Amino acid sequence: xxxxxxxxxxxxxxxxxxxxxxxxxxxxxTDHKRIALLYMYSMLVMFVFGxxxxxxxxxxxIAPGRTIMGPQTYNxxxxxxxxxxxxxxxxxxxxxxxxxxxLPIMIGAKDVAFPKVNLLSWYFYVAGAFLxxxxxxxxxxxxxxxxxxxxxxxxxxxxxxxxxxFGAFILGFSSxxxxxxxxxxxxxMRAPGMTWFKMPLFxxxxxxTAWIQLLATPVVGITLVLVALERIFGIGVFDPALGGDPxxxxxxxxxxxxxxxxxxxxxxMGAISEIIPTFSQKHIFGYKAIIASTLGIAFVGYFVWGxxxxxxxxxxxxxxxxxxxxxxxxxxxxxxxFNWISTMHKGSINPDIxxxxxxxxxxxxxIGGFSGLxxxxxxxxxxxxxxxxxxxxxxxxxxxxxxxxFFGAIHYWFPKMFGRMYDKAxxxxxxxxxxxxxxTLYSPMFYLGMMGMPRRYYDYLPxxxxxxxxxxxxxxxxxxxxxxxxxxxxxxAKIGAVAEINPWNGKTLEWTVPSPPPVENFDEIxxxxxxxxxxxx
Amino acid sequence: MEHVTQHSDPHxxxxxxxxxxxxFIFTELLLFGGLFIVYSIYRFLNPEAxxxxxxxxxxxxxxxxxxxxxxxxxxxxxxxSSLQKKNKGxxxxxxxxxIMLALVFLINKxxxxxxxxxxxxxxxxxxxxxxxxxxxILFFGLYFVMTGLHALHIIxxxxxxxxxxxxxxxxTVHADRPSLLENAGLxxxxxxxxxxxxxxxxxxxx
Numbered sequence: 001x002x003x004x005x006x007x008x009x010x011x012x013x014x015x016x017x018x019x020x021x022x023x024x025x026x027x028x029x030t031d032h033k034r035i036a037l038l039y040m041y042s043m044l045v046m047f048v049f050g051x052x053x054x055x056x057x058x059x060x061x062i063a064p065g066r067t068i069m070g071p072q073t074y075n076x077x078x079x080x081x082x083x084x085x086x087x088x089x090x091x092x093x094x095x096x097x098x099x100x101x102x103l104p105i106m107i108g109a110k111d112v113a114f115p116k117v118n119l120l121s122w123y124f125y126v127a128g129a130f131l132x133x134x135x136x137x138x139x140x141x142x143x144x145x146x147x148x149x150x151x152x153x154x155x156x157x158x159x160x161x162x163x164x165x166f167g168a169f170i171l172g173f174s175s176x177x178x179x180x181x182x183x184x185x186x187x188x189m190r191a192p193g194m195t196w197f198k199m200p201l202f203x204x205x206x207x208x209t210a211w212i213q214l215l216a217t218p219v220v221g222i223t224l225v226l227v228a229l230e231r232i233f234g235i236g237v238f239d240p241a242l243g244g245d246p247x248x249x250x251x252x253x254x255x256x257x258x259x260x261x262x263x264x265x266x267x268x269m270g271a272i273s274e275i276i277p278t279f280s281q282k283h284i285f286g287y288k289a290i291i292a293s294t295l296g297i298a299f300v301g302y303f304v305w306g307x308x309x310x311x312x313x314x315x316x317x318x319x320x321x322x323x324x325x326x327x328x329x330x331x332x333x334x335x336x337x338f339n340w341i342s343t344m345h346k347g348s349i350n351p352d353i354x355x356x357x358x359x360x361x362x363x364x365x366x367i368g369g370f371s372g373l374x375x376x377x378x379x380x381x382x383x384x385x386x387x388x389x390x391x392x393x394x395x396x397x398x399x400x401x402x403x404x405x406f407f408g409a410i411h412y413w414f415p416k417m418f419g420r421m422y423d424k425a426x427x428x429x430x431x432x433x434x435x436x437x438x439x440t441l442y443s444p445m446f447y448l449g450m451m452g453m454p455r456r457y458y459d460y461l462p463x464x465x466x467x468x469x470x471x472x473x474x475x476x477x478x479x480x481x482x483x484x485x486x487x488x489x490x491x492x493a494k495i496g497a498v499a500e501i502n503p504w505n506g507k508t509l510e511w512t513v514p515s516p517p518p519v520e521n522f523d524e525i526x527x528x529x530x531x532x533x534x535x536x537x
Numbered sequence: 538m539e540h541v542t543q544h545s546d547p548h549x550x551x552x553x554x555x556x557x558x559x560x561f562i563f564t565e566l567l568l569f570g571g572l573f574i575v576y577s578i579y580r581f582l583n584p585e586a587x588x589x590x591x592x593x594x595x596x597x598x599x600x601x602x603x604x605x606x607x608x609x610x611x612x613x614x615x616x617x618s619s620l621q622k623k624n625k626g627x628x629x630x631x632x633x634x635x636i637m638l639a640l641v642f643l644i645n646k647x648x649x650x651x652x653x654x655x656x657x658x659x660x661x662x663x664x665x666x667x668x669x670x671x672x673x674i675l676f677f678g679l680y681f682v683m684t685g686l687h688a689l690h691i692i693x694x695x696x697x698x699x700x701x702x703x704x705x706x707x708x709t710v711h712a713d714r715p716s717l718l719e720n721a722g723l724x725x726x727x728x729x730x731x732x733x734x735x736x737x738x739x740x741x742x743x
Binding site for chain 1 (some may be wrong): 550552553554556557560561562564565568570571572573574575578579583601660661666670671672673675678679681683686700
């Protein structure tokens with residue numbers, strides 16, 4: 001690596017010519033901005049796979065009975081769809097792309113604390129992705145366990161599960177390294193004068209997220225190792241025939257995988273907390289309350305995993321406890337929504353593209369959140385457990401929450417990342433199609449679940465036909481919207497109008513550096529004075 | 538362990554690299570933490586079978602290995618402090634002793650496992666499945682997983698120490714830039730610490 005001091009400040013990170021040429025200038029680069037784009041492009045590839053599988057499921061469900069695939073294929077399709085979307089898109093999504101790109105700039109640093117580890121974690125990401133793809137292409141059949149790999153089926157199924165499990169393990173390792181890097185970066189590299197409570201909210205959300213990544217991921221790591229060893233050697237820990245307990249697997253799995261939901265949603269909330277004050281041109285309402293609720297969600301999120309297992313066999317006491325704790329999570333989430341709305345109050349609102357995404361985020365996130373309360377309550381949970389209602393709920397949170405925030409964030413930071421502005425008319429059209437399609441796709445599933453349609457079946461009773469047709473139509477509209485968004489952004493990155501340094505009049509540090517940012521971000525490390533803050537309008 | 542080996546740039550921050558290492562150690566503890574939970578649950582459910590199976594293990598080899606690891610922790614700590622005193626020769630010698638001790642630990646482990654295999658005990662073996670109770674199957678399953686994962690960490694630790702040794706010889710790790718060696722030491726203490734818990738759980742509780 002070239003030493004920092006020799007890189008001229010007027011060369012931006014996209015044009016910079018380092019030691020390596022061509023593609024190697026990217027895949028050997030330890031620049032956090034290039035790594036962020038590496039993540040984004042590899043995620044886009046996996047996302048296309050995931051979307052195609054999702055479309056295939058919706059097409060299968062457009063009519064009862066076999067439409068385009070049989071039960072075994074359907075099982076494999078929802079498994080691979082889940083593994084890709086959860087482990088490769090929504091968990092790393094905002095931290096690995098916008099966290100990597102924006103965190104150092106927003107706190108006034110030249111890079112993350114461990115740039116090489118940062119690159120290593122992208123290598124792990126790619127390795128994990130290849131392993132998952134290998135499990136699809138080779139062996140006797142694609143995994144069919146669902147993304148949760150529940151015991152005992154996960155070591156009984158004849159399909160090629162081991163690569164997928166190792167893939168998930170390695171992706172977890174990648175996530176741990178990213179989290180570790182961010183914690184150290186935030187502790188050690190904030191600009192002089194930027195105290196903890198002068199740090200912008202997106203870095204704050206990454207900080208909470210990073211701790212969850214660090215504290216929860218190892219547990220699922222060892223659990224996946226145990227399932228793999230169970231498959232290879234038959235050690236017995238999850239196998240009832242050998243004295244093990246499959247429900248213990250579910251506990252260990254959800255001890256990680258529930259906090260992982262907050263790995264997905266916290267950075268999404270962080271991005272929204274940046275967009276809303278900028279487009280309201282107003283100081284964020286309740287800055288400290290938002291931080292407290294971020295940490296509160298991160299903390300309480302550890303103790304609610306049992307709500308995934310209300311029908312798996314737990315004591316009554318455990319069920320009440322998990323139910324009550326689940327309701328507690330709603331409080332900090334509601335505080336955030338309240339703060340966002342209050343920030344808009346009497347602000348001078350600029351309803352530009354990122355703001356549209358942010359408000360639709362709040363809308364779908366609230367639907368997802370309220371349906372979560374239905375699932376967190378014991379009685380209703382038993383009624384809708386394992387139905388399409390659950391699928392609707394977590395798509396509203398995971399895809400609605402993370403997806404809308406991701407698109408909001410990309411439309412917000414795009415001019416900074418690429419130095420060009422996208423075509424706003426097309427962007428608005430993409431947003432409209434996506435939102436309408438999204439709601440048409442997932443809303444009917446609430447109804448279907450309430451009526452008793454189970455999830456994870458390729459077939460259903462004739463009375464569910466009408467709502468399923470609507471849902472499948474929605475999937476096409478949404479995909480059309482996605483295409484518009486992606487094509488518009490790709491086109492604009494090449495031929496869009498040159499963007500100003502600060503097109504939205506934002507007050508955080510990334511709007512003080514040129515677009516696209518120079519290799520070392522800052523010529524001189526900024527200093528925060530007494531009166532400075534991230535949202536001083 | 539890349540993050541401890543990278544400081545060829547002017548932004549050398551010893552505190553950051555130490556903080557990173559501590560966080561990484563934290564994740565390792567949680568990794569084993571999952572196994573300790575599994576162990577305690579099954580011990581609680583099958584107390585007699587665990588006691589019976591525990592009698593099969595040889596506490597003498599276990600004790601010897603504990604002493605070996607404790608001594609190796611001492612030698613690597615001494616290596617760190619002799620690096621600070623700029624005594625390069627002694628540092629190298631102490632690191633070599635540490636690596637030798639780790640190797641002896643693995644050899645002991647090899648013979649210990651070998652004896653089990655001779656008795657027909659390994660995960661999924663016919664003897665285990667046909668002749669033993671479910672609690673004993675679980676005990677030996679966990680025994681092989683936990684000591685095996687620990688042995689893997691010994692090997693990783695040895696590799697890190699060898700890298701640190703090479704860097705000390707080359708002179709890129711020295712009294713003013715000791716991070717790599719210090720972090721190798723921290724990692725080695727972690728490996729030692731985990732064994733300190735494994736040893737009583739498998740060999741001593743009766």
